[in-house]
Amino acid sequence: xxxSARTGRSPLRSVGLHATLIVASLIAVGPILWVLLSSFxxxxxxxxxxxxxxxxxxxxxxxxxxxxxxxxxxxGNSVLVAAFTMLVGVFLSATTGYAVSRFNFPGRRPLMxxxxxxxxxxxxxxxxxxxxxxxxxxxINTPTSLIIANLTIAVPFCAWMLKGYFDSIPTxxxxxxxxxxxxxxxxxxxxxxxxxxxxxxxTGFYAFLTAWxxxxxxxxxxQEDRNFTLAYxxxxxxxxxxxxxxxxxxxxxxxxxPAGLVFLYAQRHLxxxxxxxxxxx
Amino acid sequence: xxxxxxxxxxxxxxxxxxxxxPSRLRRSWDRHWYAWAMVLPVVLVLAVLIFYPLVRGIWLxxxxxxxxxxxxxxxxxxxTGGEICKENPNRWEFVGLDNYARVLTGGVGEFWQxxxxxxxxTSVCVIFHYGLGLGLATMLNRPMxxxxxxxxxxxxxxxxxxxxxxxxxKFIFNERFGLANSLLTAVGIDPVDxxxxxxxxxxxxxxxxxxxxxxxxxxxxxxxxxxxxGELYEAAEIDGxxxxxxxxxxxxxxxxxxxxxxxxxxxxxTFNMFPIIFLVTxxxxxxxxxxxxxxxxxxxxxxxxxxxxxxxxxxxILSILLVFSIFYRRALRKQGEVW
Numbered sequence: 001x002x003x004s005a006r007t008g009r010s011p012l013r014s015v016g017l018h019a020t021l022i023v024a025s026l027i028a029v030g031p032i033l034w035v036l037l038s039s040f041x042x043x044x045x046x047x048x049x050x051x052x053x054x055x056x057x058x059x060x061x062x063x064x065x066x067x068x069x070x071x072x073x074x075x076g077n078s079v080l081v082a083a084f085t086m087l088v089g090v091f092l093s094a095t096t097g098y099a100v101s102r103f104n105f106p107g108r109r110p111l112m113x114x115x116x117x118x119x120x121x122x123x124x125x126x127x128x129x130x131x132x133x134x135x136x137x138x139x140i141n142t143p144t145s146l147i148i149a150n151l152t153i154a155v156p157f158c159a160w161m162l163k164g165y166f167d168s169i170p171t172x173x174x175x176x177x178x179x180x181x182x183x184x185x186x187x188x189x190x191x192x193x194x195x196x197x198x199x200x201x202x203t204g205f206y207a208f209l210t211a212w213x214x215x216x217x218x219x220x221x222x223q224e225d226r227n228f229t230l231a232y233x234x235x236x237x238x239x240x241x242x243x244x245x246x247x248x249x250x251x252x253x254x255x256x257x258p259a260g261l262v263f264l265y266a267q268r269h270l271x272x273x274x275x276x277x278x279x280x281x
Numbered sequence: 282x283x284x285x286x287x288x289x290x291x292x293x294x295x296x297x298x299x300x301x302x303p304s305r306l307r308r309s310w311d312r313h314w315y316a317w318a319m320v321l322p323v324v325l326v327l328a329v330l331i332f333y334p335l336v337r338g339i340w341l342x343x344x345x346x347x348x349x350x351x352x353x354x355x356x357x358x359x360x361t362g363g364e365i366c367k368e369n370p371n372r373w374e375f376v377g378l379d380n381y382a383r384v385l386t387g388g389v390g391e392f393w394q395x396x397x398x399x400x401x402x403t404s405v406c407v408i409f410h411y412g413l414g415l416g417l418a419t420m421l422n423r424p425m426x427x428x429x430x431x432x433x434x435x436x437x438x439x440x441x442x443x444x445x446x447x448x449x450x451k452f453i454f455n456e457r458f459g460l461a462n463s464l465l466t467a468v469g470i471d472p473v474d475x476x477x478x479x480x481x482x483x484x485x486x487x488x489x490x491x492x493x494x495x496x497x498x499x500x501x502x503x504x505x506x507x508x509x510x511g512e513l514y515e516a517a518e519i520d521g522x523x524x525x526x527x528x529x530x531x532x533x534x535x536x537x538x539x540x541x542x543x544x545x546x547x548x549x550x551t552f553n554m555f556p557i558i559f560l561v562t563x564x565x566x567x568x569x570x571x572x573x574x575x576x577x578x579x580x581x582x583x584x585x586x587x588x589x590x591x592x593x594x595x596x597x598i599l600s601i602l603l604v605f606s607i608f609y610r611r612a613l614r615k616q617g618e619v620w
Contacts, residue, residue, distance in 0.1 A: 014425075021420055025434040031492065032437060034460055035449045051463040092322045099319035106313065111320060118331055119546070120602040122553045124577040125595025128341060128588045129334035152330045159323055184315040213442035215556040220582050231444045235560070238448070245452055252445045263440040264433070 032256075039250035046246040061250035070225055071251055074233035077143055078212055081229055084147045085211035089154035090162075090204045094196075097162025098188050102174065112163075118156040123216040126152055131220060141223045149217040154207040161206070165199035166192065205266040212259055230255050341592040342380055346373040348586035373589075380593040389590065391568065392597070395576040399552060402487065402572050406551045409491045411544060414498025415536075419528065421499070422506045432503075439496035447560035450489040454561075476565040483570045486561045490554060498543060505539030506532060545609055549602060573598050 037053055038046050039062070045055040065071045100108055130149050131140070139145040169192060177191045193200075218232040228236070234255070237248040350373045383389045421432055438446065453460045454475045462472035476482045509531065517527050555574050558564070564571040564579065571579065573594065581591025 017420055017425065018427075021417075021431045021435075024417060025431055027492070028435050028438050028496075031446075031449050031453060032441060034453065038452070047458050051460075051467060092326055095319040096323040099316045103313070103316035105316035106309065107317070107320075111324070114327060117603070118327070120549050120553070120599065120606065121331070121335075122574050122577075122595060122598040122602070123555055124574055124581065124591055125338050125599050126331065126334045127578075128581060128591045128595070129337040130330075132337075132588065133334065148330065151326065152334075155323055155326050155330070184319075188319075209442065213444055213556070215444050215559060216578060220578075231442075231556075234444065234448060238451075245455070245458075248448055249452065252448055256441050256445050259442050259445075260437075260440040264436070 035249045035252055038246070039253050041246065043244070043246040046249065061246045062254070065247050065251045065254065069237075069247070070228070070233065071254070073226055074228045074230045075254075077227060078229040078231070081143050081146045081150065082208045082211040084143075085150040085154050086204045086208040088147070089151060089158045089207045090200055093155055093159035093162055093203075094193070094200065095188065096159045098166050098192060100159070101163045101166035102171065115156040115160045115163075118152070119160075121152075127216060127220055130217075134221065140221055141227055143227065145221045146211075146214070146217055146229065149221065150211040150214055153210060153214075157210070158203050158207055161203045162196070162199060165196055165203070169195050202266045205262050209259060209263060209266075338592040338595055341589050342596050343375060343377060344373055344589050345376045345379070346589045348588070351588075376589075380589055381597070384590070384593055384597065390580055390594075391571070391576060392573075392594075394569070395571055395573045396601075398483065398570060399572040402483070402490075402554075402558075403548060403551045405487055406490050406494060406554075407544065407547050409487075410494045410498045410547055410551075411540075413491070413495045414502055417495070417499045418502040418506060419532070421503055435499060436496045438493045439500075441493070443493060444556045444560060446489060446493045447557050450485065450492070451561050454485045476562060479566060479569040482562045482565055486558050486570065489561050490551065490557050493557075494547070494551070498547065501539055501543045502536060505536045509535035541613060545606065548605070552602060553598075573601075 040057045040059070041052075041055050042058050042060065045052065096111075099105070100111060127149075130152070134140050134145040134148070139148075173191055173195070174187050177187045182190065213231060214229075215231045218229045219235075222228055222232060225233075225236075230251075234248060234251055237244050237251060350369065350371050352369050352372070384392045387393060417435060421428060421435075441449070454462075456462060456472065456474045456476070459475075461475070466472055473481055475485050513531050513535075514527055517531060522530070552572075553574055554572075555578070558570065558572050558575045559578070562570040564575060568576065568579070577591055577594030577598065580594065581587055
């Protein structure tokens with residue numbers, strides 16, 4: 001067996017290893033697959049206790065969700081909220097991540113501490129004051145209120161992540177540019193930022209996904225059907241009485257595809273940034 | 282970072298420091314103005330969006346403000362069309378620590394029950410996240426066929442937005458036609474009405490959260506394992522160490538820095554994990570599976586919105602987390618960890 005020669009593993013152990021990983025993969029993929037399969041079943045087949053993988057496949061659920069409900073509107077709202085959260089979050093925090101990574105200025109440590117502590121904030125502590133501020137500004141029931149609320153999570157998170165990425169860009173580059181007569185802003189704009197483009201993209205995507213899946217603020221701030229985001233809108237398909245799971249499953253698939261693609265692109269770089277920020281204080 | 286956590290440090294206003302003399306201030310300004318200018322936007326945002334609401338939240342927790350008594354004046358319209366406004370006799374007022382006393386003595390809400398559920402929820406989830414993540418990472422960290430495929434498949438649950446996962450698992454645990462009960466029936470076990478019993482209901486949420494949380498741990502630990510130099514393993518193998526000994530004596534110590542970070546993050550995230558309980562169990566049966574964050578949310582935003590009570594819960598939850606992280610870091614420092 002060529003494999004055992006290469007890895008020095010007995011065939012029995014190889015089988016055990018692969019069997020475990022196959023079972024784990026099945027558990028990981030199974031629920032997603034089940035929802036996907038169910039989304040192609042007609043309503044009576046989804047609501048039946050009979051165990052079938054495929055039954056009378058149809059696209060009717062998708063047609064209904066896209067044509068007869070506010071799904072596309074909610075989708076648009078979610079994109080709007082998530083995109084603005086991402087853009088504003090990354091734009092604001094990029095310089096901060098850089099300053100915290102490079103300069104040892106008074107106030108640096110407390111700032112790092114604030115970034116860390118805000119990760120601990122339960123949604124319940126900020127939601128009421130922010131709700132009342134939004135109510136006073138007349139912003140309740142608008143996407144703007146959600147963008148602002150999401151920024152409370154996105155800004156410290158992005159700054160923290162970007163600091164970790166900037167740490168991994170050698171300071172020798174900064175020094176070389178400084179010798180060539182570049183000021184601190186010039187170094188940031190012309191030297192570091194171009195190098196950090198993948199980091200900015202990944203951080204941005206993650207901010208996007210966090211906003212995309214935000215439930216609590218969306219449930220509390222938005223009151224009208226046409227302003228719902230997906231995270232809240234999807235709850236409308238499965239009320240306590242007469243839930244319509246066939247529509248929920250197809251809506252879930254439609255929500256997951258874009259988020260999943262974005263995620264699979266971003267995840268490779270995500271964890272190194274998160275843990276890097278924490279360990280290289 | 283080696284400073285001690287001393288509570289939520291307020292957003293530091295950069296020029297707010299007062300060094301000894303004007304010349305020192307001047308020098309400090311000359312040296313650091315660009316760094317301060319760079320952090321200024323974020324400091325402003327943090328001050329407006331986090332620090333100010335936080336202070337307001339703490340203040341609100343000392344009042345009895347609800348949706349019903351928030352108006353300063355009560356206006357009644359008379360038949361002639363004129364409006365008469367009187368001062369609201371039931372207007373909200375400062376009540377000191379009353380809210381805390383009522384919450385902590387069980388006079389209102391189920392604080393201790395929610396805390397208990399939160400502790401079970403957090404510890405079970407984090408133990409499984411870490412254990413399964415470590416196991417899978419160890420398996421993926423060796424050369425074998427199909428490794429890339431396994432990795433992508435195992436990461437997939439992370440790619441699904443949490444609220445979608447919540448709905449997916451709620452669907453699977455549906456008592457009438459869910460996959461879980463279909464499978465149980467297929468092997469001859471009676472179907473279970475998952476959300477009717479406190480423990481089965483909590484289990485569904487825990488299963489959901491474990492499912493969606495393992496990939497993060499796995500990827501993080503795999504990243505950590507790949508930074509451990511291969512020579513260590515080779516040397517150990519030459520010395521005749523068994524795979525288990527290599528795991529315990531090389532892998533685990535090498536993973537320490539990563540483990541400490543992801544365990545802290547994982548604990549905090551799970552503690553505050555709102556959407557899963559909120560959407561999967563919805564607190565069923567009768568609020569017995571609510572954790573602190575969902576219980577507090579329901580107290581605040583269902584029925585007449587009770588802003589002061591919600592803020593009280595918020596302050597209590599944040600205090601628990603702060604105390605936890607201070608002890609966590611102190612424990613690390615005692616073991617000589619510079620973190």
